[in-house]
Amino acid sequence: MGERVKTARSHREEPLDAAVRPVSLWRDRDYMAWWSGNGLSSLGTAVSTLAFPLLILDTTGSAAQAGNITAAQMIGTLATLVIGGALADRVSRRLVMAVSPLVEALALGAVALLVYRSDAPVLALAALALVSGLAGGLRTAVAAPALRRLVPKEQVATATAQGMGRDMVAHIVGTSLGGVLFSVTRWVPFLFDALSYLFVTLGTLVIRRPLGPDRDPDTRSGPRPGMAADIADGLRMVRRSGYLMFTIVWGALLNAVAEGFTLLFIALLHHRGGGPTQVGTATSLALVGGVIGSFIGPWLMRRLGALRVLHLAAWVFAASFAVIVWVPEPWQIGLVLLVGMTGMVPLNVVTESYQVRLIPDAYLGRVAATSRFCVQVVQWAGPLGAGFLADAMGVRGAILVLAVAMITLALALFGGSRQLDLLRTPLGEVRELPLLTPERPAHP
Structure with a gap:
């Protein structure tokens, strides 16, 4: 069931007076909770993205096996993207944004445990990467409609650009950090990524604005059409x-x-x-x-x-x-x-x-x-x-x-x-x- 909102026009922003400048997004508590939580997650993803091929190359020497891990995660993401988009318009976006990262955290935590125990077969790693991708596809699908609720329409381009810049900085830092952590011990990069997903859930839970979707008035008196x-x-x-x-x-x-x-x-x-x-x-x-x-x-x-x-x-x-x-x-x-x-x-x-x-x-x-x-x-x-x-x-x-x-x-x-x-x-x-x-x- 979608989230209720306090007013009937909560997601239809009224034009701002030309003399009124929007408040900087950096001073917006809800936006910063979303921005920082997803930024830490991007940093963790960059760390594990480097660590996965290093681990497989060290243990098997096969570049093809390393590619299988990346492919499994990508396939998982694509498999749930469209389904996640439909869910974002019919169930609580806050719920999807809070639960999906927890699944990703469990999957990467399991990878860290397997590597720590020196028992990390490629098939098991690929399966866990697939699970992470499936949950990631749902979370990605909710991102755009959630951002729409968080920022005024005049600042959508700024917020979009800030998100892209954040993820690129995270990739630059995460690539170097991943190499350092992997050199310390192999399982640490995956634990780091697992913990980073928890900040997405935390950031989502502290957002005060309703994230939608609004309840569809056409479905209140009867059953809602199916996902298809x-x-x-x-x-x-x-x-x-x-x-x-x-x-x-x-x-x-x-x-x-x-x-x-x-x-x-x-x-x-x-x-x-x-x-x-x-x-x-x-x-x-x-x-x-x-x-x-x-x-x-x-x-x-x-x-x-x-x-x-x-x-x-x-x-x-x-x-x-x-x-x-x-x-x-x-x-x-x-x-x-x-x-x-x-x-x-x-x-x-x-x-x-x-x-x-x-x-x-x-x-x-x-x-x-x-x-x-x-x-x-x-x-x-x-x-x-x-x-x-x-x-x-x-x-x-x-x-x-x-x-x-x-x-x-x-x-x-x-x-x-x-x-x-x-x-x-x-x-x-x-x-x-x-x-x-x-x-x-x-x-x-």
């Missing part, structure tokens, strides 16, 4: 908006290209004589670029407008593909990646923040989860295709092919100008799509 019908309604809502249809498909293709590029830049560094230290440095520079992008993204949206930022970011990212082929030194490759990621993050801020503002609260869980699922379900094709290209035509040739693909995606933004016309509207003035009703079905 809820998921179908989410898809109908996506089809109603040309903006959503375009950005979901475009974002999925972009994600596949970006994942392929990630593999190839490591191969290029190796080809240029870079060792593990150089790879780590270049990766850190890329993440620093992401952090910079998270800071300037909302500022650029206010100064240039969301549509211009989207075009500019896409072309900056495309240019980084082409330039990286010609720079000779590993540190120069890192600097090019820094610039590319500085453009990539504002692009994501634009698409995600407008999606959050466009979708009514009653459907946001389903639509956000469907969008994330579509984007992630094809990301495996990027590294796979990039690997085949590198074997067939060399690393430089493969990167140039991806550069052409990225330029094509940037040009597609001009072709989708009608679907992207929404981005000409300031974020705070975006009107929600009308609710679906049985009497008035959605039209594409």
Whole structure:
């Protein structure tokens, strides 16, 4: 049963007076509880993400076995994303946000125990990673609708950017911390990650605002449609908006290209004589670029407008593909990646923040989860295709092919100008799509 709210319009924010500036999110107690809890969880995830392959490589020497652990967790997340989106629109989001991390904590705690006892078969580790992924998919699905309740509409882009920047900083710190903890003793990184999930639950429980969903008045006098019908309604809502249809498909293709590029830049560094230290440095520079992008993204949206930022970011990212082929030194490759990621993050801020503002609260869980699922379900094709290209035509040739693909995606933004016309509207003035009703079905 969804949470009750004190007023009938709790999730439909009224426009602020032009003279009133929103209070800084850093001074918002509820927002900070959400931000810090999820930040500590991201730090723990970065620690265990490094520790898992190190553990498997040390015990089995098999890179394929290490990949199986990562694949199991990703499969688990994808398996529950869409279901989690439907749950976010029909049961207490606070409950999902509080319980799912506890399941993740138990799974990682069990991993720590197995490693501590020197009894950690790969099959058991993969099963626990799958369980963690299943719970993580539910938690991820609730994130967007919960954030919508926590921040004013004028600050959605800022909150989205701050979340991206937080996770990138956590990844930078967590990668180094994971190596240190693993060198101390193998089980400590997994216990660290298990404990980090508890802060998500704690942060959720101290939030005072209702997180929804509101009770649907159409279901008070009769049974509510099943989960399959809820998921179908989410898809109908996506089809109603040309903006959503375009950005979901475009974002999925972009994600596949970006994942392929990630593999190839490591191969290029190796080809240029870079060792593990150089790879780590270049990766850190890329993440620093992401952090910079998270800071300037909302500022650029206010100064240039969301549509211009989207075009500019896409072309900056495309240019980084082409330039990286010609720079000779590993540190120069890192600097090019820094610039590319500085453009990539504002692009994501634009698409995600407008999606959050466009979708009514009653459907946001389903639509956000469907969008994330579509984007992630094809990301495996990027590294796979990039690997085949590198074997067939060399690393430089493969990167140039991806550069052409990225330029094509940037040009597609001009072709989708009608679907992207929404981005000409300031974020705070975006009107929600009308609710679906049985009497008035959605039209594409």
